Amino acid sequence: MPFTKNILSIGAGYVGGPTMAVMADNCRQCAVNVVDIDADRIAAWNSGEPPFYEPGLKEVLQRALNRNLTFSTDVAAGIRDADIIFVSINTPTKTFGDGAGMAADLQYWEATARQIREHAGGDKIVVEKSTLPVRTAASMAGILNPKGGQIRFEIVSNPEFLAEGTAIRDLQRPDRVLIGGHQTGSGRNAVQEIVDIYANWVDPERILTTNVWSSELTKLAANAFLAQRISSINSIANICEATEADIDEVAKGIGMDSRIGPDYLRCSVGFGGSCFEKDILNMVYMCRYYGLDDVADFWHKVVTINSYQKDRFVRRMITAMFSSVVNKRIAVLGFAFKADTGDTRASPAIDVCRQLLEERAVVVVTDPQALPGARADLASFDGCVEYEEDPYTAAAGSHALAILTDWPEYRDLDYKRIYEAMEKPAFVFDGRNLLDHRTLHALGFNVYGIGKATLIH
Numbered sequence: 045m046p047f048t049k050n051i052l053s054i055g056a057g058y059v060g061g062p063t064m065a066v067m068a069d070n071c072r073q074c075a076v077n078v079v080d081i082d083a084d085r086i087a088a089w090n091s092g093e094p095p096f097y098e099p100g101l102k103e104v105l106q107r108a109l110n111r112n113l114t115f116s117t118d119v120a121a122g123i124r125d126a127d128i129i130f131v132s133i134n135t136p137t138k139t140f141g142d143g144a145g146m147a148a149d150l151q152y153w154e155a156t157a158r159q160i161r162e163h164a165g166g167d168k169i170v171v172e173k174s175t176l177p178v179r180t181a182a183s184m185a186g187i188l189n190p191k192g193g194q195i196r197f198e199i200v201s202n203p204e205f206l207a208e209g210t211a212i213r214d215l216q217r218p219d220r221v222l223i224g225g226h227q228t229g230s231g232r233n234a235v236q237e238i239v240d241i242y243a244n245w246v247d248p249e250r251i252l253t254t255n256v257w258s259s260e261l262t263k264l265a266a267n268a269f270l271a272q273r274i275s276s277i278n279s280i281a282n283i284c285e286a287t288e289a290d291i292d293e294v295a296k297g298i299g300m301d302s303r304i305g306p307d308y309l310r311c312s313v314g315f316g317g318s319c320f321e322k323d324i325l326n327m328v329y330m331c332r333y334y335g336l337d338d339v340a341d342f343w344h345k346v347v348t349i350n351s352y353q354k355d356r357f358v359r360r361m362i363t364a365m366f367s368s369v370v371n372k373r374i375a376v377l378g379f380a381f382k383a384d385t386g387d388t389r390a391s392p393a394i395d396v397c398r399q400l401l402e403e404r405a406v407v408v409v410t411d412p413q414a415l416p417g418a419r420a421d422l423a424s425f426d427g428c429v430e431y432e433e434d435p436y437t438a439a440a441g442s443h444a445l446a447i448l449t450d451w452p453e454y455r456d457l458d459y460k461r462i463y464e465a466m467e468k469p470a471f472v473f474d475g476r477n478l479l480d481h482r483t484l485h486a487l488g489f490n491v492y493g494i495g496k497a498t499l500i501h
């Protein structure tokens with residue numbers, strides 16, 4: 045039976061790959077093609093082994109691959125054959141000129157829009173899947189629909205809310221799917237086409253349609269709110285450390301208020317990942333552009349507190365270890381920005397390790413999935429960092445353990461064995477409050493959590 049629609053994703057990364065795999069899995073009547081300029085990534089997808097670790101992804105990929113899901117480096121052919129084009133490319137922060145370090149660098153986005161116009165050959169719906177500054181759809185329209193253009197492109201915003209580590213569950217059972225379009229006849233038709241795709245597996249009540257600008261802003265605002273909760277609880281954790289209040293007790297008391305709710309109240313060494321900081325800074329830049337300086341300052345503090353949290357973690361380590369870590373071996377347990385991913389983009393472990401290395405510590409990194417990322421992130425310290433698959437080998441001979449990722453398997457390590465193989469006094473700095481601190485203390489460790497009383501001998 046011929047396919048009813050040809051769907052394309054430009055970009056086969058953490059968003060484009062899983063999103064299209066789940067779409068193909070649920071819409072067998074559609075042909076779903078994913079293109080990328082990264083030939084290694086495409087080869088990995090085509091081998092049936094995803095290019096990165098994501099629970100459940102391999103099974104979904106293997107069900108749909110070469111049935112109605114294909115991967116290719118031929119971007120031009122992909123564009124030509126598609127009815128609907130999801131643009132899922134990366135949107136990094138600008139590193140040069142005006143807005144450096146804050147604004148989104150949209151040069152790749154513009155290049156992609158021009159490529160779509162060049163190869164389209166007929167009318168198409170172009171969907172913004174990436175996270176973008178508000179009003180990007182207007183710039184896109186300027187490029188795609190110039191005066192006198194023969195082909196019409198309808199631009200729809202459909203930001204992605206998946207979280208790495210739970211991407212497949214998030215895509216199969218999303219809290220909501222947001223689809224924003226222009227309030228014109230053709231705009232409404234385009235939105236309906238995207239609604240119809242998602243309606244194959246998503247409850248219609250969870251499909252929300254809005255105007256295009258609301259959709260673009262909602263994605264930035266949602267990430268800002270999530271990151272703000274983390275910075276809020278981290279700031280309270282710091283008060284706990286000063287006052288002998290316990291952050292778990294305080295978080296429970298806060299979260300039982302139905303107006304606040306219990307989710308996202310876990311304190312830590314700080315948030316990471318490719319999105320939170322980038323998206324907030326992008327929103328801050330946008331606020332300043334619109335003259336909303338007080339609003340910009342408010343949201344910028346979320347990022348400031350996050351940097352403070354990472355710095356404070358390292359300062360506590362150094363102070364606790366007699367104000368020097370020179371030549372002390374420190375085992376870093378976990379480098380990924382969160383559990384169940386190998387992604388290290390903007391991981392707090394990067395800043396923590398860098399600061400420890402600058403203080404001339406000997407850093408040994410272990411992580412079940414993220415050692416390749418750690419090697420790349422710490423490449424400038426080549427020769428000063430060790431990478432170990434086995435956490436016991438990493439810990440042997442070390443003065444301290446720093447828990448930087450909430451991998452559940454770290455709970456189940458034999459800490460008696462680890463303690464015996466470490467230098468004394470042995471320290472644990474638990475940047476995720478993952479471990480049982482009392483048990484560790486009873487084994488002989490000096491234990492430092494976040495927002496908790498220190499347990500020292």
Ligand SMILES: NC(=O)c1ccc[n+]([C@@H]2O[C@H](COP(=O)([O-])OP(=O)(O)OC[C@H]3O[C@@H](n4cnc5c(N)ncnc54)[C@H](O)[C@@H]3O)[C@@H](O)[C@H]2O)c1
Nearest residue numbers: 055056057058059080081082132133134135174175204208
């Ligand atoms: N990673 C997440 O958890 C997440 C969640 C929601 C939204 N987002 C947003 O989605 C977007 C993509 O994020 P990601 O994590 O998938 O990024 P990524 O870096 O993993 O993937 C982007 C891919 O796009 C490809 N690409 C770039 N320019 C291209 C071009 N001109 N033609 C073809 N391919 C091109 C790159 O080679 C890369 O493989 C970003 O805007 C991000 O903010 C990410």
